[in-house]
Amino acid sequence: MENGSDLLEWLGPDASIIVFIYLEHPADLVRATAVSRSWRQFVIANGLSKSLCTKLCPEVSYFSGIKEITPPGTVQLDESNSTTEWRNHERDHKIYTYINSFLVSTEGATSCISYCIGASSTDHFPEESIENTLKPTEEADWGSSYWSSVGEVDPAVPESLMYMLNYDLAFVDEIMIRPLQEIFEIRDYIYSSKFVRFKLGHSKLPITPAVFNLQQSHQIADENYVWTYISPQYPMEEKNVLQSFKLPRPVLCIGAVVKVELLGRVLKHDFDDLFYICICDVQVRGRTLLPLLAADFSETVHGHGGGVLLKYNPMGYVESDQNWRPN
Incomplete structure (x- = not known):
């Protein structure tokens, strides 16, 4: 000027x-x-x-x-307002x-699932449990490695898979899913869903690595979670490939919980005339904000308190509870 x-x-x-x-x-x-x-x-x-x-x-x-986290021994200065x-x-x-x-x-994104929380249903437990979706290849020592839903007469009945990430605060960029393919002489079966949707957030209840059993649906019920982001629906292809579902933008997952909703069934099996969804691989790719930032749920555990605190660590100082999750 x-x-x-x-x-x-x-x-x-x-x-x-x-x-x-x-x-x-x-x-x-x-x-x-x-x-x-x-x-x-x-x-x-x-x-x-x-x-x-x-x-x-x-x-x-x-x-x-x-x-704000301060290292032990930090002297608080007497400052004016x-x-x-x-x-x-x-x-x-x-x-x-x-x-x-x-x-x-989105540089630096890596696979960041820590463990499985649960599935809405499982056909043959434990052989077809959700844990199989974290194995790096479709083939395990004992045969095909995948999760399978129970069969349903109604193809509109949805299914859900829920995972805990490695970090309580992370940007999620994309989620990758591969449906199961079974090859027979007469025909090939692709057990995909019609659509997929993702929910990111945190639990209102204590969560620990699941002791897997057939009663997992209550562990993933929406009323037990606070969803800070819900994605649009994405069409899933009937292909046995690792399909990439990129979010519209990097999404901040506050609380480390990712729910994969599988909407609409495609395949009716010949032997029982029921519709199934089977998934053999799920990956969540994201980036942590550690060591500078983390989330503090101490005032929201069990659904009580005013909200989530953003923990700021200006010196990269790591508290013993930095990776705290509701438990």
């Missing part, structure tokens, strides 16, 4: 806010903070990184607050800028 005057001063705070909210890419906001000290202070003081993050990743609105307020603004800016960085790249 003429005479070196600042654009923010020329526009005024209200008009400047309107201009800045049109920045829709996290990189643009980062560049804005590098223009000048006044621009950086304006972005931080007005919480623009958090506003953009909430817009691009609505799941962050589930956090009721931030719990204004100094403390500014420090909190800077902390929030760092946190949400970090989260925003996961929204612009």
Whole structure:
């Protein structure tokens, strides 16, 4: 500007806010903070990184607050209210800028399922249990390795598979599923579903690695979970390949629970005239926010409390309960 005057001063705070909210890419906001000290202070003081993050990743609105972790022996400084307020603004800016960085790249995504929680039904237990979907190949030592639903007369009866991820806070980019194929002389059978849908969230009840039995449906009932994201339905192909279902954007899974809903049955088996769904491989690909960020459910366990806290670890300090899940 003429005479070196600042654009923010020329526009005024209200008009400047309107201009800045049109920045829709996290990189643009980062560049804005590098223009000048006044621009950086304006972005931080007005919480623009958090506003953009909430817009691009609505799941962050589930956090009721931030719990900052400090290493043992840290001396708490006697600060003025204004100094403390500014420090909190800077902390929030760092946190949400970090989260925003996961929204612009999917590099580093890995398979991140820790264990199975349960299945809505199982035909032959334990030979056809959900645990078989985590084996890397279709063939195990004892034969085909897969999960099978029970047979149903009605092809509209859905099925569900539920998994716990390795991290209580992770961005999920895609989920991969391979339906079972059985080859016979007369015909080949592909036990796919018509559609698939995904739910991400956390449990209201204690969860531990499942002791598998035939009564798993209560473990995965929706009323026992808080779903912070529900995907659209995706069509599943009748092919024995690892099919990729990429989410519309990277989704923040708060609580490590992923539910795979298999909607609509395709195959009616000749020997009993019942419809089945059989899956031999499930992968959830995502990225952890550790060691900087984690989730704290201590105020929400068993369905009580006000909300989930976002745990912030500025020095990469790892608490013993950093990977805490409701248990």
